[in-house]
Amino acid sequence: MVGSVNGLMLPIFLYINPYICYTxxxxxxxxxxxxAIIDMIKERVxxxxxxxxxxxxxxxxxxxxxxxxxxxxxxxxxxxxxxxxAGDLFINSRDKVASLETxxxxxxxxxxTKSRFGFLVSDQNEYxxxxxxxxxxxxxxxxxxxxxxxxxxxxxNNKAEGIVVKILxxxxxxxxxxxxxxxxxxxxxxxxxxxxxxxFIPKNYFSGAKNNDKIVCRVTEWPSEEGKKPEGKIIEVLxxxxxRYVEIDSIVRAHGLVEGFNPKVINQVDNIPDHVxxxxxxxxxxxxxxxxxxxxxxxxxDFDDAISVDxxxxxxYRLGVHIADVTHYVTENSPLDREALKRATSxxxxxKVIPMLPKKLSNGICSLNPMVDRLSLSCIxxxxxxxxxxxxxxxxxxxxxxxxxxxYHEVSEILENNDxxxxxxxxxxxxxxxNAGDLAKILRKRRFKRxxxxxxxxxxxxxxxxxxxxxxIVPYERRTSNKLIEEFMLLxxxxxxxxxxxxxxxxxxxxxxxxDLEKILTLRNFVQARGYSMRIGRSEVRPSDLQDVLNxxxxxxxxxxxxxxxxxxxxxxxxxxxxEGHFGLAAKFYCHFTSPIRRYPxxxxxxxxxxxxxxxxxxxxxxxxxxxxxxxANQSSVQERKAVDAERxxxxxxxxxxxxxxxxxxxxxxxxxxTSFGIFVELENGIEGLIRLSSLEDMYEYVESxxxxxxxxxxxxxxxxxxxxxELVNVNVDAxxxxxxxxxxxx
Numbered sequence: 001m002v003g004s005v006n007g008l009m010l011p012i013f014l015y016i017n018p019y020i021c022y023t024x025x026x027x028x029x030x031x032x033x034x035x036a037i038i039d040m041i042k043e044r045v046x047x048x049x050x051x052x053x054x055x056x057x058x059x060x061x062x063x064x065x066x067x068x069x070x071x072x073x074x075x076x077x078x079x080x081x082x083x084x085x086a087g088d089l090f091i092n093s094r095d096k097v098a099s100l101e102t103x104x105x106x107x108x109x110x111x112x113t114k115s116r117f118g119f120l121v122s123d124q125n126e127y128x129x130x131x132x133x134x135x136x137x138x139x140x141x142x143x144x145x146x147x148x149x150x151x152x153x154x155x156x157n158n159k160a161e162g163i164v165v166k167i168l169x170x171x172x173x174x175x176x177x178x179x180x181x182x183x184x185x186x187x188x189x190x191x192x193x194x195x196x197x198x199x200f201i202p203k204n205y206f207s208g209a210k211n212n213d214k215i216v217c218r219v220t221e222w223p224s225e226e227g228k229k230p231e232g233k234i235i236e237v238l239x240x241x242x243x244r245y246v247e248i249d250s251i252v253r254a255h256g257l258v259e260g261f262n263p264k265v266i267n268q269v270d271n272i273p274d275h276v277x278x279x280x281x282x283x284x285x286x287x288x289x290x291x292x293x294x295x296x297x298x299x300x301x302d303f304d305d306a307i308s309v310d311x312x313x314x315x316x317y318r319l320g321v322h323i324a325d326v327t328h329y330v331t332e333n334s335p336l337d338r339e340a341l342k343r344a345t346s347x348x349x350x351x352k353v354i355p356m357l358p359k360k361l362s363n364g365i366c367s368l369n370p371m372v373d374r375l376s377l378s379c380i381x382x383x384x385x386x387x388x389x390x391x392x393x394x395x396x397x398x399x400x401x402x403x404x405x406x407x408y409h410e411v412s413e414i415l416e417n418n419d420x421x422x423x424x425x426x427x428x429x430x431x432x433x434x435n436a437g438d439l440a441k442i443l444r445k446r447r448f449k450r451x452x453x454x455x456x457x458x459x460x461x462x463x464x465x466x467x468x469x470x471x472x473i474v475p476y477e478r479r480t481s482n483k484l485i486e487e488f489m490l491l492x493x494x495x496x497x498x499x500x501x502x503x504x505x506x507x508x509x510x511x512x513x514x515x516d517l518e519k520i521l522t523l524r525n526f527v528q529a530r531g532y533s534m535r536i537g538r539s540e541v542r543p544s545d546l547q548d549v550l551n552x553x554x555x556x557x558x559x560x561x562x563x564x565x566x567x568x569x570x571x572x573x574x575x576x577x578x579x580e581g582h583f584g585l586a587a588k589f590y591c592h593f594t595s596p597i598r599r600y601p602x603x604x605x606x607x608x609x610x611x612x613x614x615x616x617x618x619x620x621x622x623x624x625x626x627x628x629x630x631x632x633a634n635q636s637s638v639q640e641r642k643a644v645d646a647e648r649x650x651x652x653x654x655x656x657x658x659x660x661x662x663x664x665x666x667x668x669x670x671x672x673x674x675t676s677f678g679i680f681v682e683l684e685n686g687i688e689g690l691i692r693l694s695s696l697e698d699m700y701e702y703v704e705s706x707x708x709x710x711x712x713x714x715x716x717x718x719x720x721x722x723x724x725x726x727e728l729v730n731v732n733v734d735a736x737x738x739x740x741x742x743x744x745x746x747x
Contacts (some may be wrong), residue, residue, distance in 0.1 A: 059097055112137075170219075213238070
């Protein structure tokens, strides 16, 4: 029996007749239909409660609006409870139903601190961060999705304050930490310092863990009242604290990253041939005779992009960007595809890679290795040398045979220094290298002319010895050939994105939204305090306005200081199913097309591109992609952040190990950040440490608007970019913290 909602039938839980034998496909179809109807009813409920004229109704009263038959009421009430638990609406203590806005509630992620208090933040930046003190968090921990009631609105420079009223979703069921046993019970000290409580472990849940073991702990009971500790059980012992592989594994596991592949994935990969078959080449553009080659880092093993550059008779350049056709092997919704989406990105750590795809693919049949046939997707563009515009392009399925595996160092030595030995070795490539270098300069000039921002911050590379001990930290060179490949990949990404935008195909774009005007105004104040001007419009800022500021500054430290604040003022780039432009690149259309071995969005759009090229894209496929691409984009953005955080944490671990035996040594650096509790100083090799305000002789006032510390007694000031001399006084490898003290004459 069913009820109706304005003619729409309301499904009953026992909608399937138990006396009829259904096939599996019939059951799946019925289930989908029922779920679709429930979703429609939910939408109608939400439409009603968001109507400006709606006054909160009790659950029973709301049921009278939507349920025609009494026997359907219980199911409708259960649906309301589920929507309440999910945070789609709110049911108050008087059983009244309304939208979150009606009850002045905010939904978001709780971000904890080391000091018990935290903030509610929203990825959509729909509202300012809301401060939540330790007594108002109601058992919420870092990363939990929560509902917060605002208790005091924002005023002046003070943030709004609130109290957690409901925890919608726990972020961390499994946590990595240090086990401390005490006979009949034990505790886990969680590695994540923002998880500010130990986890109680009963003796029967030790699972063989010993004191000082790094472990994975599963929380079995969350605290129901403030001050009570969570309880849990040990589900995996990683090894003894301090052992290098154990520490790295702890970081990997803490970020929810998985290294190995399950048997279904391995089985699928085992059935993939290790060479291109003749029948797979049919219907593809045969580019095997062209001078195509790869340029990558010295230690790269997966090559998913290759290039070819020619000078045409009409004076234009023909640039071919050839990308591995990974989707030929990673079929949609296969175990391999589902695992690739789950990971969404490869993670590049100091001493290893956690790949998105198994090595047989990433380093084998999908890698554009030299002198072997490889399937690819090619974007072949004709570019005018006068203005760097693409005047013609083709997007084709192709087969290529790379003629060489070149390194950034080799090509840069040829282009920058005419290295005689390398010039002889790669004599057949010299014309192509020259054309590539000239074209890259044209493209780079065009990109900056339209207003793209180039921060060009120095990066460092950690070098390990044979035992995995860090022995040096050196600058990472971003030379001519690095920039060359960067320009060619950017151009291909823009060309592909614009093509499919105008085709109006569902697609995955890489977007970088415009910054909030308030943050830009704060940035302008900071820039003006340093003696520079910054132009902004009445209601927006252009990327060229920011680049103009950087172009004015000649002093390296000041430029880096202003660039750092500028970068913090911008939003994070992310993936989206809508084309909203890329602010930092000053590009209207942008996507990620060039790295399908290591990024799922690239792989996803390759699938769409190939269906278009093969004439298989129809309304059914359009509906399919429109249904999945938003979740694909969100998953890819989330996993990208996890990868970045894990890579940073591993770097920080090795940096603290590197500095551990250097206590008492003196270093020169510059101030990279200033907070209300201390000064962060970055050394030339990229290592950053903290000078605590408590270690300074004077009392300092922090001026937030200009990020300056001013001594109350001496008037001494510290500001971003300032050169200082410091002494290393403490290294905490477990916490990955480095402490400096300021030496006299440091400013």
